[in-house]
Amino acid sequence: MSPSEYENDELVFLDEGDIQQESNLATWNILVVDDDEEIHTVTRLALSDLTVNDRKLNFIHAYSGKEALEVLKEQGSSIAIVLLDVVMETDDAGLIVTRKMREELNLPEPRIVLRTGQPGYAPEESVIKEYDINDYKTKTELTRGRLVTTVIAAIRSYQQILTINQNRIGLEKIIMSAANLLEEHSIKGFCEGVVTQISSLIGLDAGGVVCARAGSVLDKDDDGLYVLGAAGPYASYINKRLDGIQDNDLVESVSRCLRQKEHVYEPHYSVLYMNSSGYEAAVYIRAGGVQNRVYKELLEVFMTSISIGYENVNLFHQLRNAAFKDMLTKLPNRNEFINVLDDLQALGRPHDNLVVALVDVNHFSDINDGLGQEVGNLLLIAIAERMHQSFGESVHMGRIGADVFGLIGADDKVSPENISNLFMSPFRAGDHSLPVNVTIGLCRLNEDDCSGIEVLKQSNIALNRAKKNITTNFEFYLPEMEEKTAWRLSMIRQLRSDFAERKLELWYQPQIDLVSERVVGLEALLRWPDPEGQGYISPAVFVPLAEYSGLIIEIGAWVLEEACRRLKELKQSGHEQIRMAVNISMPQFRDQQFVGLVKQTLDEHQLPPDSLELEITESVVMDEPQIVIESLRSLKAHGVSIAIDDFGTGFSSMSYLQKLPLDRLKVDRSFVNEVEPGQNAFIAETIVTLSNKLGLHTIAEGVEKREQASYMLKLGCDEAQGYLYARPMPFEQLVAFLQKHESELKAENS
Secondary structure, X not given: OOHHHHOOOOOOOOOHHHOOOOOHHHEEEEEEEOOOHHHHHHHHHHHOOOEEOOEEEEEEEEOOHHHHHHHHHHHHHHEEEXXXXXXXXXXXXXXXXXXXXXXXXXXXXXXXXXXXXXXXXXXHHHHHHHOOOOEEEEOOOOOHHHHXXXXXXXXXXXXXXXXXXXXXXXXXXXXXXXXXXXXXXXXXXXXXXXXXXXXXXXXOOOEEEEEEOOHHHHOOXXXXXXXEEEEHHHHHHOOOEHHHOOOHHHHHHHHHHHHHOOOEEOOOOEEEEEEEXXXXXXXXEEOOOOOXXXXXXXXXXXXXXXXXXXXXXXXXXXXXXXXXXXXXOOOEOHHHHHHHHHHHHOOOOOOOOEEEEEEEEOOHHHHHHHHOHHXXXXXXXXXHHHHHHHHHHHOEEEEOOOOEEEEEEEOOOOOHHHHHHHOOOOEEXXXXXXXXXXXXXXXXXXXXXXXXXXXXXXXXXXXXHHHOOOOOOEEEOOHHHHHHHHHHHHHHHHHHHHHXXXXXXXXXXEEEEOOOOOEEEEEEEEEEEOOOOOOEEOHHHHHHHHHHHOOHHHHHHHHHHHHHHHHHHHHHOOOOOOEEEEEOOHHXXXXXXXXXXXXXXXXXXXXXXXXXXXXXXXXXXXXXXXXXXHHHHHHHHHOOEEEEEEEOOOOXXXXXXXXXXXXXXXXXXXXXXXXXXXXXXXXHHHHHHHHHHOOOEEEEEOOOOHHHHHHHHHHOOOEEEOOOOOOOEOHHHHHHHHHHHHHHHHHHHO
């Protein structure tokens, strides 16, 4: 239609069958709203052959304000212009539609041309000021030519607004992805923003994809081309391999762009090349019209700038992976596992029987030491893969430590039975087939306001308990476990504090020769006064705590020093034949300074080495026999006496017993207690007989009755200690006891 024809005020009425309706994809949608059917017909006929930017018009009709709002709710985002009558079912129906369309339906893009058949009913100036409309005309003013020019101007305005909004949306995506670079999907968001922004730059509503060799971004092990971001009709391609997409133009052109490392411009699509510091990507845009030199220059400048952003999001993605992902197994690491727990706890509702499990691979260090770390790494990967195969996406998984995996899922999946079944068959690690046993600590999620780190701590408490369980390989967390752990830590802190303040005491129990009944030895016994003033804490309670915490090394050194100091005082006061027995624990033997410390302490106090006797239990010997035997041999060679305490209660090996440089066996009190009138203490007799055959002295512990002492003497036992003779006592009481005891013996012998 020529410009002169637009000026013709006469409207030519054509048959509706002569009007060719175009597809919505190639048309501008025009919503005509009027309660007069004739106005709809005249409008269609007047604009039937109008083409704007190579697109014809498609008419949508509504005959009331209410009907118009329903159409706008369903199709508002695709409508370019609304030709809207002011007066319909009400005098201001058109104005109501305008307000609701902008404010309630949030449709700022469609352009509105108000038409009225009642001039002056709604003042034109106030309407233009108050409402977001393009034009306000009386129906008599909108002749054919003026209607055409009004529509063309409105479409151009609509197109400009769309371009501006597309620019805004594209920039928002890029800015948001840059502002959230540490979010898991930052690269996806960035790439979508790039496609949207390019589409807006060239003024087209185009779809596209961003492709790169970035399998690592998607946790893939291959180096294939993947779709990292997509927009428009290509959204379903995200995260797919390029060679698996059924679109020959896309696959071929993207591959060519990355191979040639340059932009590709074709009539119906373009592929833009991004590169910064080796981070390459190809942006495929399904749109023609990029042949214009100005467009090309604009896009090339944009791509140069955006390439740096693409490098940054990749670098930040790698940084996030380093912070939240285990690079070996590709599982979430401890930090991310805690984040998942925090998210679950933040729900603030029951967790559908969710269970957290920590799975510890037993003796993993032996595999690393014996077969090498490469085999160990392959084993961990194999375990992660089997967990994926067995649990799938229904269970959250993570690698919490070197050989500890974490699981979160429903209790019918994350159960001791299911987890143990995973390890029933060996794992393939390189050329090795490795059987694996595990220990499992489990914790049920509940409604308590616990943080992820707290839940992980509780699971770890259960795991540590499970490691001590000799009947099963798993434990569920119970609150009393944590209470016991808290109590143990509190006791250790108190013990450390009291030891530093010299509140611990050393008491002594005499050892008596069964023939002469003279005091021939003393056993140094550690005592800890109750901090609350309630007597003394049992050594059976605090000694294991001292060993567990490592404090036993310092305490043991103090005990040795104090015992030797007191022995020196006794010898100087005339008790020259008395020896001192000191108990030694396994941690002390592991201390490389231990043997030297014993020798040095004896030298400092100028004591004969044989006046000191070191007592060890069978369990200490069997823990690490070689270390114990080597240390004792060195001390024995120096002259120190060696005794086995509580003999017969452990699981000693006769071969180790023969290797130990022993001087004395101590018969445990439990066997001495068997000595009753008319009964034979078979085990006590066996121990004494064995000791005599090995050429060792024996001492009976826990002697409380005269009958027990007489029987042990009859068996050939040399010495005894127990309440029959004396209880453990502080040093001051010991001095008085020794004086009294010697006086009584002299009186009896005189």
